[in-house]
Amino acid sequence: MKMKLSKKHSKMVLLPRTNLRLFFTVFVTIAALSISVLIIVAQQAQTRALLRYIHIPSTSLPIEQIFSLRKEDDYFAESSGDDDFTTSTNDLPESSPSSERRRSLLIFGADRSGTTYISRMFSEDPDIFMIYEPLWVSKRWRKEEPDKDWSRSELEVVNGILSCDFVNFRFANKFLAHTSRNWAAAPFKNPFQTENFCNVSEKGIKSCPDFSSVPEFASQACATKYKHSVTKVAQVRSPGKLISSLVPQVFEENPETDIRVIQILRDPRGSLDSRIKLGWMPKHTSPAFKHAVQYACKKTAENVKFGRSLPRKYQDRYMEVYYRDIAMFPIKTAMKMYNFASFDIPENLLKWVVLNTSPSKEALAAEAKKSFSSVRNSSSNVEKWRNAPTEQNRIIEEECSEFMKLIGIEK
Numbered sequence: 001m002k003m004k005l006s007k008k009h010s011k012m013v014l015l016p017r018t019n020l021r022l023f024f025t026v027f028v029t030i031a032a033l034s035i036s037v038l039i040i041v042a043q044q045a046q047t048r049a050l051l052r053y054i055h056i057p058s059t060s061l062p063i064e065q066i067f068s069l070r071k072e073d074d075y076f077a078e079s080s081g082d083d084d085f086t087t088s089t090n091d092l093p094e095s096s097p098s099s100e101r102r103r104s105l106l107i108f109g110a111d112r113s114g115t116t117y118i119s120r121m122f123s124e125d126p127d128i129f130m131i132y133e134p135l136w137v138s139k140r141w142r143k144e145e146p147d148k149d150w151s152r153s154e155l156e157v158v159n160g161i162l163s164c165d166f167v168n169f170r171f172a173n174k175f176l177a178h179t180s181r182n183w184a185a186a187p188f189k190n191p192f193q194t195e196n197f198c199n200v201s202e203k204g205i206k207s208c209p210d211f212s213s214v215p216e217f218a219s220q221a222c223a224t225k226y227k228h229s230v231t232k233v234a235q236v237r238s239p240g241k242l243i244s245s246l247v248p249q250v251f252e253e254n255p256e257t258d259i260r261v262i263q264i265l266r267d268p269r270g271s272l273d274s275r276i277k278l279g280w281m282p283k284h285t286s287p288a289f290k291h292a293v294q295y296a297c298k299k300t301a302e303n304v305k306f307g308r309s310l311p312r313k314y315q316d317r318y319m320e321v322y323y324r325d326i327a328m329f330p331i332k333t334a335m336k337m338y339n340f341a342s343f344d345i346p347e348n349l350l351k352w353v354v355l356n357t358s359p360s361k362e363a364l365a366a367e368a369k370k371s372f373s374s375v376r377n378s379s380s381n382v383e384k385w386r387n388a389p390t391e392q393n394r395i396i397e398e399e400c401s402e403f404m405k406l407i408g409i410e411k
Contacts, residue, residue: 101256101257101258102163102164102223102227102228102229102256102257102258103227103228103257103258103259103260103341103342103343104162104163104228104229104230104254104257104258104259104260104341105122105228105229105230105231105259105260105261105262105337105341105343106158106162106230106231106233106246106247106250106259106260106261106262107119107122107230107231107232107233107261107262107264108232108233108234108235108238108243108246108247108261108262108263108264108303109232109234109235109263109264109265109266110234110235110236110264110265110266110271110296110299110300111234111235111236111271111275111280112266112270112271112272112274112275112278113264113265113266113271113323114264114266114321114323114326114327115232115234115264116132116186116232117326117356118232118262118264118321118326118337119132119133119188119230119232120188120189120356121334121349121352121353121356122230123188123189124348124349124352125343125345125346125349126346127226127227127228127343127344127346128226128227128228128229128230128343129161129164129191129222129225129226129228129229129230130189130191130229130230130231131161131191131229131230131231131232132184132186132188132189132231132232133183133184133186133188133232133233133234133237134157134158134161134175134183134231134233135154135157135158135233135234135237135238136183136184136185136237137157137175137178137183138150138153138154138157138171138175138237139237141153150239151239151240151245152171153170153171153174154171154238154239154245154246155239155245155246155249155250155253156169156170156171156172157169157171157172157174157175158231158233158246158250159172159249159250159253159254160172160173160175161175161229161231162229162231162250162254162257162259163229163254163256163257164219164222164223164226164229165219165254166211166215166218166219166222167215167216167219172215173212173215174212176192176210176211176212176215176218177210177211177212179192179193179211180192180193180208180210181193191226192208192211192218193206193208196221196225196226197211197218197221197225227343228341228343229257230341233246235299235300235303241299242299242302242303242306243261243263243303243306243307244303244306246261247261247306247307247310247314247318248310248311248314251314251317258342259317260317260318260319260340260341260342261307261317261318261319262318262319262320262321262337262340262341263303263304263307263318263319263320263321264320264321264322264323264326265300265304265320265321265322265323265407266322266323266324267323267324267385267404267407267409268293268296268297268300268396268400268403268404269385269388269393269396269397269400270323270382270383270384270385271323272293272296272396273384273385273388273392276388276392281293281296283392284389284391284392284395289392289395290395290399293395293396293399293400294399294400296400297396297399297400297402297403298402298403300403301402301403301406304320304403304406304407305406307320319337319340320407321333321336321337322407323382324382327357327381327382328382330353330354330356330357331350331353331354334349334350334353397411
């Protein structure tokens with residue numbers, strides 16, 4: 001015999017069930033929030049632990065890349081296991097009275113060797129006045145007056161940027177006239193068009209002066225808004241395509257600035273293959289290919305030999321960094337470069353490095369066709385040259401044998 005419950009009795013039965021569901025929902029929500037908080041705290045503790053090692057150049061740095069986006073377990077090895085990371089200096093510079101001066105960095109390297117990525121990395125640091133490829137401007141000057149010797153003017157442009165002196169270096173002042181818009185082919189952050197140099201109204205309207213007419217203001221903004229200056233000069237745009245056109249002159253002509261130089265180097269089979277794919281060099285089937293390869297590697301070999309032969313007093317200001325290390329050990333390499341330059345590395349920059357060297361499939365697809373993109377699956381990019389035609393690689397190995405031997409690369 002079935003019993004019918006009254007409406008009042010039915011409500012009394014349903015009420016405890018409703019309360020139970022509500023209690024369960026609140027419990028799950030609180031638990032999820034608690035776990036999220038614990039994860040964030042653990043991540044912050046991990047990052048702080050990582051940052052404590054930044055200023056210890058004599059050991060291999062223990063790293064698990066930020067937020068577990070990428071793990072490099074070999075970083076936990078002792079320094080004796082650090083053979084894959086190579087620089088031209090065994091020990092990074094000791095702190096000295098020069099640390100009281102402005103500290104700046106010049107990045108030099110051939111096309112498609114990783115210099116653009118390194119430039120973008122430094123431009124993410126709010127303490128760094130990063131000027132990308134300023135000699136794109138002097139390239140225009142050369143076209144306008146091809147018979148004039150512009151080598152001194154190009155050195156002055158670099159001097160002015162590294163020392164925040166656009167007054168005493170005449171051609172650094174001339175460079176300022178080109179800063180109202182981006183001057184190079186690759187996209188980059190232009191600090192001259194930021195709030196550090198320009199006024200921005202309440203409506204967001206930006207107003208920037210002609211800096212060439214107020215070089216004192218440009219110098220002051222550079223010196224007071226940024227702790228350091230960094231500029232990248234491509235081998236192809238330096239006078240004679242030689243690092244000797246800039247070094248050691250930048251050391252000698254800027255006594256009030258502690259300047260360091262990093263030369264970025266890459267296996268020519270990789271860098272030249274990348275240039276060929278972009279149409280910057282003839283293909284291996286062209287009669288001009290052999291000469292183009294020979295010339296490119298000869299110039300880079302000269303630059304390596306010159307850097308290594310600098311007088312002893314300048315040796316601690318010069319370092320070589322290899323593309324393979326940038327690609328395979330991006331965090332560790334970034335920290336090495338910051339240590340060498342005596343800069344403090346912000347933890348947000350480390351996250352940027354991880355995101356740009358271990359991107360998602362979606363991010364990688366979006367950036368794949370951009371010639372100057374800094375977003376790459378870096379570890380898989382190192383050996384891409386192996387997919388190039390066998391004859392292409394054979395010619396490069398033959399014509400670049402001296403350079404490859406200098407940087408310890410086997411055929």
